Amino acid sequence: MRNQAMHTKIGFVLLLLALTAACQRAEPAPAQQAGLRATISPVITVTSMRLTPSPPDTTATVATVNKGAIAIIGTVQDVMISAQVIVLKTPIQGIQYVALHAGTVIRSREGQPIDLQDLQPGDRIQAIGQPSSADTLLADEVHILP
Numbered sequence: 001m002r003n004q005a006m007h008t009k010i011g012f013v014l015l016l017l018a019l020t021a022a023c024q025r026a027e028p029a030p031a032q033q034a035g036l037r038a039t040i041s042p043v044i045t046v047t048s049m050r051l052t053p054s055p056p057d058t059t060a061t062v063a064t065v066n067k068g069a070i071a072i073i074g075t076v077q078d079v080m081i082s083a084q085v086i087v088l089k090t091p092i093q094g095i096q097y098v099a100l101h102a103g104t105v106i107r108s109r110e111g112q113p114i115d116l117q118d119l120q121p122g123d124r125i126q127a128i129g130q131p132s133s134a135d136t137l138l139a140d141e142v143h144i145l146p
Contacts, residue, residue, distance in 0.1 A: 071128045072098075072137060073145065079119045086119060086127070086142070097136040098127045106142045119144065 072095055078087040086098040100106075100116065108114045119125070119142075129139035 069128060069130055069140070070137065071126055073124065073126045076119055076121050076123045076125055078121060079116060081117055084116065086116075086125070086139075091135065094134055095131065095137050098125075098129075098139050098142065099132060099136050100139055100142070104129075104139050104142065107144065109144050109146050114144075 072088075072092045074092050075089040076086055077089040079085075080087065084100040084104075086100070088096055088098065106114050106116060106119070108118070124145040126141075126143045126145055127137055127139040128141040129137050132138040
């Protein structure tokens with residue numbers, strides 16, 4: 001979260017610099033071209049900026065695997081067996097849910113195939129798959145981490 005907040009601040013500063021540079025490069029007003037005197041004064045006013053990060057989850061990470069597939073690491077908050085969904089304790093780049101399909105493989109800490117009901121709240125998992133919506137990852141693989 002600290003890096004995300006820093007990147008947001010840096011992005012905001014770069015935006016302000018770009019706007020200032022664009023204002024300074026602006027074409028002269030028609031009045032100036034005609035020999036009349038006019039003053040163009042770029043003004044950028046920032047009244048406030050508040051960054052409110054979500055609570056940090058030091059175990060949460062995300063990585064791009066290939067062809068749009070991503071791998072996320074997070075902590076299980078709940079397991080909805082009938083819906084075939086794992087709810088994560090903290091959203092990871094917006095992903096709160098890990099949905100399973102018929103071909104999803106779930107593996108224990110030892111690498112053995114297990115069933116969804118073997119997952120428990122508090123387990124750290126790695127899920128690999130494709131984002132299916134803004135808050136859901138459709139997982140091909142789920143691994144319980146040590």
